[in-house]
Amino acid sequence: MPRAVRERQMMDAAVRTFGRRGYRAASMDEIAEVAGVSKPLVYLYLHSKEELFTACIRREAAALVAAVRAGVAGSDGEPDLPADGQLWAGLTAFFTHTAEHPDGWAVLHQQARTHGEPFAAEVAAMRDELVAFVTALIGVAARDARQDPAFSDRDLSALANALVGAAESLADWANHTPGVTAKEAAGTLMNFAWTGLGGLMAGHRWSRS
């Protein structure tokens, strides 16, 4: 079996074990067993529990960011949707990915942030990338809408931070609430973020045009 395939199996097993048991409780024995390989082979390929965990964080972070970017870009790679359509596509991709990879999301959002600085810094870098991406998205929407007075960079950054924080919180909620689908979570966040609570109370709902 090629090394790359074996390594992916080990990482899959590690993400699953770290996500479900937590970083501290997860053992290299269990990870090797889940991966169906010997423990020395795990150490040979991935060196230590710390390095394995860091590799898991990096892989899961890259996969999540790629999923959101691909969702917004659409099938032809051209983001020609209107702003709310792009946001819907990005949020749907985000919640679909976190729902399909609950262990990966647990690694990123719970485990990596609760076990000290080097791991937390890895996740912070991914988060910064998502915030920058959302800031640009809202910026284009604001420019298209020819806002007057225009939103400042600080306004846009604040709104993007609010949106990303809301999405993270909802992904956790969705993964811990039985029966919630990715579309439902994305729809809730669109209604919240796009329509606003005031609009919702007045009977407005966001709908995909």
Add this chain to the structure above:
Amino acid sequence: MPRAVRERQMMDAAVRTFGRRGYRAASMDEIAEVAGVSKPLVYLYLHSKEELFTACIRREAAALVAAVRAGVAGSDGEPDLPADGQLWAGLTAFFTHTAEHPDGWAVLHQQARTHGEPFAAEVAAMRDELVAFVTALIGVAARDARQDPAFSDRDLSALANALVGAAESLADWANHTPGVTAKEAAGTLMNFAWTGLGGLMAGHRWSRS
């Protein structure tokens, strides 16, 4: 000096040191020095670094929840504001408190969540309390608006989770962006959460009536 006063001084010093240096790097020596007491006295009163940190988390969590509740309740203890006014009051209280207690917020939002389960669980309990409070607030607003079809408990819980996640994220942003005031952060979140991005793009802004 009464024990309660001494203990408060030690806790103040500990929150400041944990918040600025981080849990791991903070030493009992430094905490004692900042508090102006001897290290044995810190151990006598607060037993260990873990117990001291746990006590800090509990105190800061209780203070933050109390500040938000007091903000919403208003000066006479009667929340007779309309829903958006209550939300504005609660958010203003939240961002005022996190801005005035940046070390306490760093302890709750960064340190307590990045150093393992017992500490993370303390913060999760506070967060659950805030989410329940916001869920009830949105529930009253929805009932007053006689929404048809009514919001389900799940809808309300999802919206509250989105709002709390957005607020946490913005508090971090505000505390790391020079010159942002609590009112500005609260105003951004009201515009985001109450008016919605769609409304903002259409030139609507939430304003305090």
